[in-house]
Amino acid sequence: MKDLLSIDHLQTFFKTEAGTVRAVDDVSLRIKPGETVCIVGESGSGKSITAMSVMGLIGNAGGKVEGGSIQFQDRDLLKLSRNELRTIRGHEIAMIFQEPMSSLNPVLKIGEQVIEPLMEHLKLSRKAARKRAIELIKQVGISRAEQIIDAYPHELSGGMLQRVMIAMAISCGPKLLIADEPTTALDVTIQAQILDLLRSLKEESGMSILLITHDLGVVAEMADYVAVMYAGKIVEQGEVEAIFANPKHPYTKGLLRSKPIMNQLRDELYSIPGQVPNPLELTESCYFHDRCEQCMAICRTKQPELIPVGDSQQAACWLYEEEKRYA
Amino acid sequence: MTIASSETAQGIKVNKNQSHVRSSLWRQSFRRLVRNKLAVTGFAVVVIMFLACFIGPFFSPYTDNKINMALMNHAPYAKHWLGTDTLGRDVLTRVLQAGRISLTVGLASMVLSVFIGTLLGIIAGYYRGVVDQLIMRLADLLLTIPSLPLLFIIGALLSEWKVPPDYRMYIVMLMLSIVSWPGLARMIRGQMLSLREREFMQATIVLGLSDRRKLFRHLLPNLVPLIIVIATLNIGGAILSESVLSFFGLGVMPPTPTWGNMIDAANNMIDFQERPWLWLPPGFSIFATVIAINIFGDGLRDVLDPKQKR
Numbered sequence: 001m002k003d004l005l006s007i008d009h010l011q012t013f014f015k016t017e018a019g020t021v022r023a024v025d026d027v028s029l030r031i032k033p034g035e036t037v038c039i040v041g042e043s044g045s046g047k048s049i050t051a052m053s054v055m056g057l058i059g060n061a062g063g064k065v066e067g068g069s070i071q072f073q074d075r076d077l078l079k080l081s082r083n084e085l086r087t088i089r090g091h092e093i094a095m096i097f098q099e100p101m102s103s104l105n106p107v108l109k110i111g112e113q114v115i116e117p118l119m120e121h122l123k124l125s126r127k128a129a130r131k132r133a134i135e136l137i138k139q140v141g142i143s144r145a146e147q148i149i150d151a152y153p154h155e156l157s158g159g160m161l162q163r164v165m166i167a168m169a170i171s172c173g174p175k176l177l178i179a180d181e182p183t184t185a186l187d188v189t190i191q192a193q194i195l196d197l198l199r200s201l202k203e204e205s206g207m208s209i210l211l212i213t214h215d216l217g218v219v220a221e222m223a224d225y226v227a228v229m230y231a232g233k234i235v236e237q238g239e240v241e242a243i244f245a246n247p248k249h250p251y252t253k254g255l256l257r258s259k260p261i262m263n264q265l266r267d268e269l270y271s272i273p274g275q276v277p278n279p280l281e282l283t284e285s286c287y288f289h290d291r292c293e294q295c296m297a298i299c300r301t302k303q304p305e306l307i308p309v310g311d312s313q314q315a316a317c318w319l320y321e322e323e324k325r326y327a
Numbered sequence: 328m329t330i331a332s333s334e335t336a337q338g339i340k341v342n343k344n345q346s347h348v349r350s351s352l353w354r355q356s357f358r359r360l361v362r363n364k365l366a367v368t369g370f371a372v373v374v375i376m377f378l379a380c381f382i383g384p385f386f387s388p389y390t391d392n393k394i395n396m397a398l399m400n401h402a403p404y405a406k407h408w409l410g411t412d413t414l415g416r417d418v419l420t421r422v423l424q425a426g427r428i429s430l431t432v433g434l435a436s437m438v439l440s441v442f443i444g445t446l447l448g449i450i451a452g453y454y455r456g457v458v459d460q461l462i463m464r465l466a467d468l469l470l471t472i473p474s475l476p477l478l479f480i481i482g483a484l485l486s487e488w489k490v491p492p493d494y495r496m497y498i499v500m501l502m503l504s505i506v507s508w509p510g511l512a513r514m515i516r517g518q519m520l521s522l523r524e525r526e527f528m529q530a531t532i533v534l535g536l537s538d539r540r541k542l543f544r545h546l547l548p549n550l551v552p553l554i555i556v557i558a559t560l561n562i563g564g565a566i567l568s569e570s571v572l573s574f575f576g577l578g579v580m581p582p583t584p585t586w587g588n589m590i591d592a593a594n595n596m597i598d599f600q601e602r603p604w605l606w607l608p609p610g611f612s613i614f615a616t617v618i619a620i621n622i623f624g625d626g627l628r629d630v631l632d633p634k635q636k637r
Contacts, residue, residue, distance in 0.1 A: 055532075055533055057529065057532060057533070060529070060532070085535075086535045086536075086537070087535060088535065089532065089533055089534065089535035090533060090534035090535030090536070091535055094533070094534070095533040097526060097529070097530065097533075099526060102525065102526040102527060103526050103527055103529075103530045104527055104530070105527045105531075105545050105548075105549070106527070106549075107548045107549055107551075108544070108545070108548060112544075116531075116534065116536055116540060116544070117534045117535065117536070120534070120535065120536055120537060120540065121535060165530075168530075168534060
């Protein structure tokens with residue numbers, strides 16, 4: 001099937017006084033129609049920056065996309081004008097954020113905010129948009145939408161606000177929904193509901209979801225395809241079953257080991273030793289080498305490339321490069 | 328799914344409990360404002376001033392401003408409560424009529440300067456870059472020139488060009504708003520700089536909203552409290568400036584009365600010493616109105632813009 005979104009060799013850098021931060025360095029990722037792709041990684045691994053690059057929000061954050069291309073349905077998002085991009089945002093690609101409480105304008109009623117994309121992109125009249133907004137709010141599982149539509153954001157709970165955000169995001173029938181840690185700010189019971197909601201909306205409309213998270217539980221529940229990011233690079237990607245059953249990259253292995261498993265008693269949870277490297281001090285090497293248990297000489301001097309390992313999986317690790325060479 | 332419904336049910340319950348506070352932002356502010364006795368007094372004085380000036384003259388038998396040589400410079404007595412002026416006109420009636428002009432000039436120039444200042448401030452703060460530089464450097468330029476001398480120069484030019492007295496009132500409004508928008512534009516721009524980085528503005532970008540919607544539907548409502556406070560305080564300033572100009576004969580010209588050109592009587596040594604009823608009433612009117620507006624404005628500020636509390 002043809003890809004809905006294909007990110008190729010994306011490089012997003014931030015120029016700071018201390019030097020250039022390569023927040024996203026040579027990342028390639030494909031999303032097929034109707035597929036849920038998860039990007040996993042710890043804070044600062046570049047997963048949010050990847051999403052923001054797709055949305056064209058990098059300029060606002062002070063960074064710059066230095067290279068690569070982002071193809072969305074045969075159009076390169078990086079080459080579109082401001083206006084062309086505006087007609088795609090909210091219409092064909094929508095996004096929801098981590099903090100529903102601060103993502104809604106505090107002085108406008110919920111309804112006012114939900115009807116805006118409808119009027120902007122679908123050119124509905126105010127009355128028709130309001131009717132549609134009530135339907136949308138019902139669709140995301142809020143009963144008594146007629147009351148909620150006239151409420152201010154501060155009158156609703158975080159879970160309700162995230163539902164409203166989702167209603168706004170799906171209002172124009174997007175083909176791709178980018179969800180940047182949509183459940184991180186919510187408490188655990190609500191998290192599951194929001195994920196359920198996203199999944200059922202996806203099934204109804206057939207849209208693709210790019211889900212950004214640091215929670216492997218969320219990945220297991222939602223993803224068809226996973227990309228693991230570390231220090232601005234994808235270190236491993238593949239079908240979700242393959243990654244969980246048979247992780248190849250030592251970092252992925254470490255991540256999976258540091259996840260609690262139900263009904264299994266362990267004195268202490270495993271944690272990967274060391275810290276994420278300072279993005280300013282990266283040199284030609286595998287960025288994970290000083291935390292890796294299987295570090296070799298070559299890992300310190302040369303960067304591994306993403307190569308196929310197994311049938312539906314790719315990893316960037318010298319372990320497999322060597323294997324292949326001597327095989 | 329049972330959990331889902333209970334969550335929403337709970338959410339609605341919370342909402343139901345709060346429904347009496349609906350549109351609470353304004354109602355809450357109003358309640359807090361009413362509790363501030365000083366601000367309420369200020370507001371009352373302003374309202375009384377407005378009513379007196381705009382309705383009062385209808386009850387006066389002297390509105391035709393007929394010159395009466397027999398009654399020149401008469402001290403206050405039963406028929407003329409505040410005496411008569413050098414041309415035998417009733418001072419009370421003239422003070423009220425002058426108040427109409429002064430308050431109108433104050434209000435109109437406030438509206439105009441708030442409009443210019445808000446628009447330019449929003450544009451500068453939102454678009455940044457060259458537009459921002461242009462607008463803010465122009466504002467800086469206007470701020471570096473002391474406003475009174477600037478007004479004097481414009482006023483003198485107008486007299487030189489023989490602008491008809493009827494138009495001068497409107498030109499004075501324009502002059503006052505030209506010197507007072509830069510301060511407002513700066514504050515609005517500052518506020519915009521912080522608002523545009525807020526997450527909900529990022530959300531509007533992601534929703535692909537047009538700039539017009541972003542600026543006037545999302546950002547403007549967030550600025551309203553600030554604008555209300557500045558606008559209120561601005562009226563007082565405008566009334567003062569107008570009075571100063573008219574006092575020096577560079578603002579609104581007689582025979583159109585304003586509080587400023589009425590105090591002009593104090594320029595005359597004899598009037599100043601012997602006939603206080605000529606200049607005390609307009610002077611007191613200016614004093615009372617401006618003080619009342621400022622007190623009310625301060626009260627508003629405490630309620631609407633708590634961050635700026637001094």
